[in-house]
Amino acid sequence: MSSIRIALAQIDTSVGNLEANAAKVLDYSRRAGAQHATVVAFPEMTLTGYPIEDLALRATFRKAAWDKANEMATTLEQEGLGQLYVVVGTIGTDHGNGKPRNRLVVLHNGQVWAAYDKHFLPNYGVFDEFRIFSSGDRSVVLDIEGVQVGVAICEDIWQDGGPVAAMANQNIDLLLTINGSPYEEGKGHVRTELAARRAAEVNAPIVYLNQVGGQDDLVFDGASFVLDTDGALLERSPMFMEDLSFIDIDTELEHQQQSTIAAMPDPDEEVYTACVLGLKDYMAKNGFKGVTLGLSGGIDSALVAAMAADACGGENVWGISMPSMYSSDGSKDDAADLATNLNAHYEIQPIEPLFKAFQQQLDLQGVAAENLQARIRGVIVMAKSNSQGVLALATGNKSELACGYSTIYGDAVGGYAPIKDLFKTKVWQLSRWRNAAAAEGMGIGGLHIVGNEQGNAGVMPESGVIIPVNSIEKAPSAELRPGQKDSDSLPEYNLLDQVLAAYIEHAHGRADLIADGFDEATVDTVMRLVDRAEWKRRQYPLGPKVSALAFGRDRRLPITNAFRE
């Protein structure tokens, strides 16, 4: 036989939650079996969740993952699914040095079969794998009903050489790679171009299976795909949703038959959805049903509130307006309109009496007095978070966080910051997109996203608008003193965001920035702001390390670690 059916199980796992991840693998395996799949493939580190950071170092966790894989193989066989080849990611142990390994196993005929260990361990950007794992040192080709399937894990196809290069002359029929590839704007093209190169290198079609969902501060977009030997797109799974798709591979055909190709969202929808999915999964994996945040009437808190309503429904959003003596009437109205549009809870807590009580004791001036206002608001938001059991959201955007244009323990409080990686200009752009999407019929909660039923258009506000137009159009202000505007302290955002992108994202130094064409005064202003902000951020406690392992730097356990053994 020279034809097999592969099921692409693009699922959302949870770090440390072996039970839930295993249950999901069984569920998708049953569905794949019912559709006569030969193979069902799951993402990198399916069983353990990904990325698991230092949880990998706990030996009892590795043992539990091993036991769980065996238990699943048994269950599948008992249910009559023994003949299915279930490809799952998990954790192994290096018998040489005792270090963990990032492993792919196959559950088949009641056994845990054929292990492949990830060869290239990424250690740049958000990745820390070289620190945790040891490298596999051999390539693996599975014989699945006569079809030769080479396997790889994520980074293995991003580097030249290694196990994929070793397969180039092995006449394989298919390259199957399982991935935990985090979302980045525009990364989809990079992945397909790379995969096309590897398909050519091994002279076979490639299946690229990616994880979906938010995990801690990463978002995985899914968008799994299959390319033919010549790079032609045969299948694409949707972005941001769990999915089970199928592809038939017939080794006797020169070109494989196309399967379903999901449409891609437009660029603004893509980024907006990534932010909402990150928040939604952060809430789900940490057990939060609702959120609270301060609503200032400004654009940042408005966009965050809209994202929150899209993630958990307006009825689970607790907005607090906290006007001071410097808040304009317009701001208060905009905050109220927003809450109405979102059908969010809304309360007003004026901070003036509290500010006066503090000032009677402390008599602060200047920045200290401005920070006091923001910190009183922080206390109120956290009080709501504690008493209601809801997650506090921080509303800072990337431009203001980069420049330190926020108050530590003030407006910066919160357990999750949905727009911390969006420049201010992008905040405006996504706000406009969200209103445009509403105009085209996308109500609150109507995003195409994990957990949303297909065809659910969401709840449309009576006004037809999500974010008050006034919040988008007016000049931004922190309103911490009379007549204050962001532009008093910062360059115009159009310019600022360009300098920040070059300085932060591309590590351009002063000379580089001037060569980029920015004027010297602006460069010096921005560099001073960013470096000062870096320093301000350290108002969160550091401390000395005096014993083998301290907290912080070297205890990198993920938060949503559900493993309790």
Added chain:
Amino acid sequence: MSSIRIALAQIDTSVGNLEANAAKVLDYSRRAGAQHATVVAFPEMTLTGYPIEDLALRATFRKAAWDKANEMATTLEQEGLGQLYVVVGTIGTDHGNGKPRNRLVVLHNGQVWAAYDKHFLPNYGVFDEFRIFSSGDRSVVLDIEGVQVGVAICEDIWQDGGPVAAMANQNIDLLLTINGSPYEEGKGHVRTELAARRAAEVNAPIVYLNQVGGQDDLVFDGASFVLDTDGALLERSPMFMEDLSFIDIDTELEHQQQSTIAAMPDPDEEVYTACVLGLKDYMAKNGFKGVTLGLSGGIDSALVAAMAADACGGENVWGISMPSMYSSDGSKDDAADLATNLNAHYEIQPIEPLFKAFQQQLDLQGVAAENLQARIRGVIVMAKSNSQGVLALATGNKSELACGYSTIYGDAVGGYAPIKDLFKTKVWQLSRWRNAAAAEGMGIGGLHIVGNEQGNAGVMPESGVIIPVNSIEKAPSAELRPGQKDSDSLPEYNLLDQVLAAYIEHAHGRADLIADGFDEATVDTVMRLVDRAEWKRRQYPLGPKVSALAFGRDRRLPITNAFRE
């Protein structure tokens, strides 16, 4: 000629501050030259400071470091010190892949001479070097006036194989290793045992030169040393102080002559001094002249205040007593006594009026009301920090941080947490040691530490006691509700600290902890507390990553980065 004099320049550098580091290298080189040294050796990454994390990735910084090394070589020659061999650590660039390298260069005869690049790049615990640097691939033996000096950088001697192994048959006369080895309790013995093994391996004496001082959340203890071929101790520099020591190496002698051997502090003094040095250098490198903190009358804030007074003098410590309706008279008296002993500024800010103002609006119950008290205190401490320009200190210890027994944005506020890596039992132990040291004549500021003049005994309090005995002896309480005691929520600290050490420092899982002999109920309590605290700590904002580089995980610039190009 077969005899050379080596100067061990154990200095305290500052990350990113090329000017200051270069000035210090020149100063010590002049002093070494005046004492007829042939070679003067400085620590790992002397010029750049260490660890520099992502600053290494900025090309303009690497260029500036290269220019500075050349400028120094020229200056040394112009001053008539061209014949001196000045061994300094710096940063280089890999001509193959453009990645930074951790480099050792020799300044000699006006040139930057003979580069050796670190081979083994540690990537465990606090180290991240594999992420940043590429590896050197050759060993280097310097011919210094006929004496064959093999060189290595830090981790190169911690791993078997590599450049040191390559020197085993090269008949070298001396192995010189420059280091940035962070302090850990009891690490001194580990270093000397390891160095003795390497001396035997290369059949030559070994010079182990270490950095001293605090940098971000690491403390380097210095304690450089020289061992003879047979492992005999020939020289030891003091811990926690800058130092210039000399050793003569005569290749015609079978055993080298001993030089000065500094005395070592006792174990409690060692840990206490490490904490004070960490704080002192954090202040110096971030430009803080004073500190502020809440003084509750309890042992944690008392020990932190004593450390602060030892770091910067009691006159630069601003203590704030913030009693509530639940604070005992004893606590208030203990706080006042402490301030008197330390000659610290002391003010009283009762929180009851502020608490009432909030409660009139919010009417909080239970934990939310308890947290409100702590957060009002946090606002007051930060107001003092902002208006006075002083560093806020967090007073949490490792036991309570591990168990989440603190309020986020409340007592946890501050820019530096001097005792965050000390278990509660150690807090008591060090407090007793500090009083005992005072009884033996060590006044405030009298520690043997970077920047303290030799023979300065410090200022003795009139009472002869630093920390009020009552703060040490009484049962610990957060005093957030009537009659509250830590033991209501936590196991007794003697037991708790043992379980925490096994769980956190040795990654023992539940089964391991029970096998360690701890009873099941205690193990479950502690695991639940620690895992919950891990979750609570994430009330600091995370957010999704949607672009090439975000903040947080992948912007790991060190704080005390003084480089502004």
